[in-house]
Amino acid sequence: MSAHILLVEDELDIASVVIDYLQHAGYTTEHLADGRSALARLTNTPAAQQPSLTLLDVMLPGLDGLEVLRQARRHTSSPIIMLTARVEEMDRLIGLELGADDYICKPFSPREVVARVKSVLRRSGVNAAPAKTSALVLDAAHWQATLHGVPVLLTPREFRLLQAMARQSGRIFSRAQLLDLAYDDTLDVNERAIDSHIKNLRKKLKAASNQGSGTEHEWIRSVYSVGFAFDESPD
Numbered sequence: 001m002s003a004h005i006l007l008v009e010d011e012l013d014i015a016s017v018v019i020d021y022l023q024h025a026g027y028t029t030e031h032l033a034d035g036r037s038a039l040a041r042l043t044n045t046p047a048a049q050q051p052s053l054t055l056l057d058v059m060l061p062g063l064d065g066l067e068v069l070r071q072a073r074r075h076t077s078s079p080i081i082m083l084t085a086r087v088e089e090m091d092r093l094i095g096l097e098l099g100a101d102d103y104i105c106k107p108f109s110p111r112e113v114v115a116r117v118k119s120v121l122r123r124s125g126v127n128a129a130p131a132k133t134s135a136l137v138l139d140a141a142h143w144q145a146t147l148h149g150v151p152v153l154l155t156p157r158e159f160r161l162l163q164a165m166a167r168q169s170g171r172i173f174s175r176a177q178l179l180d181l182a183y184d185d186t187l188d189v190n191e192r193a194i195d196s197h198i199k200n201l202r203k204k205l206k207a208a209s210n211q212g213s214g215t216e217h218e219w220i221r222s223v224y225s226v227g228f229a230f231d232e233s234p235d
Helices: 012-024 037-041 067-073 089-097 110-125 156-167 175-182 193-213
Strands: 004-008 029-033 053-059 079-084 102-104 132-134 137-138 144-147 150-152 172-174 218-222 227-232
Touching: 004 012, 004 037, 012 029, 012 110, 029 037, 029 175, 037 053, 037 067, 053 067, 067 079, 067 150, 079 110, 079 172, 132 175, 144 193, 150 193, 156 175, 156 193, 172 175, 175 193, 175 227, 193 218
Parallel strands: 004 029, 004 053, 053 079, 079 102
Antiparallel strands: 132 137, 137 144, 144 150, 172 227, 218 227
């Protein structure tokens, strides 16, 4: 089954050319032209129906692409590549900090877009086996996790947190970043709520690891005064 690409671009001439090249490369495509429609598509769609990858323009009517990215990352971990005419380094850094997988500046060659799409899909393992990190397998389509073949029963927030950290093993996430990943509205939630989620995740992963392999491993590492990082098993 080919990967399904969502293109969010309000310049119809650009969108038409990019879609032609993507379809010629064997991808199925979907096009939206404003930020609010894109946000609804990425946040109100079941995991199994999410696009394999999203090409998201920064300058969009209704809601800009960076805000779409920020809110969408609370609901989906599928790859997102930003498209923009802005070349300032700060915009790039903000986009990457919010969870963009890549950044393409306009004007661009449609061949470059296809090449970047292929690279990000390959790196993310889309259309391959369910996401797997060492003995940990996360099936986002069914919100299921197994460790050494042992099911790990997670709440939706725990699954989101574990998936986000496992997807970037070794990266240190601050409590604020993890809070954005776990909650749709963080206004009334204290960052210390993350400590409770991490504690529960460690407990569940430890129990499954002991049952499945008979060995212990610190899957989630604390980084003093900074946050937490996911560490792959040395096995």
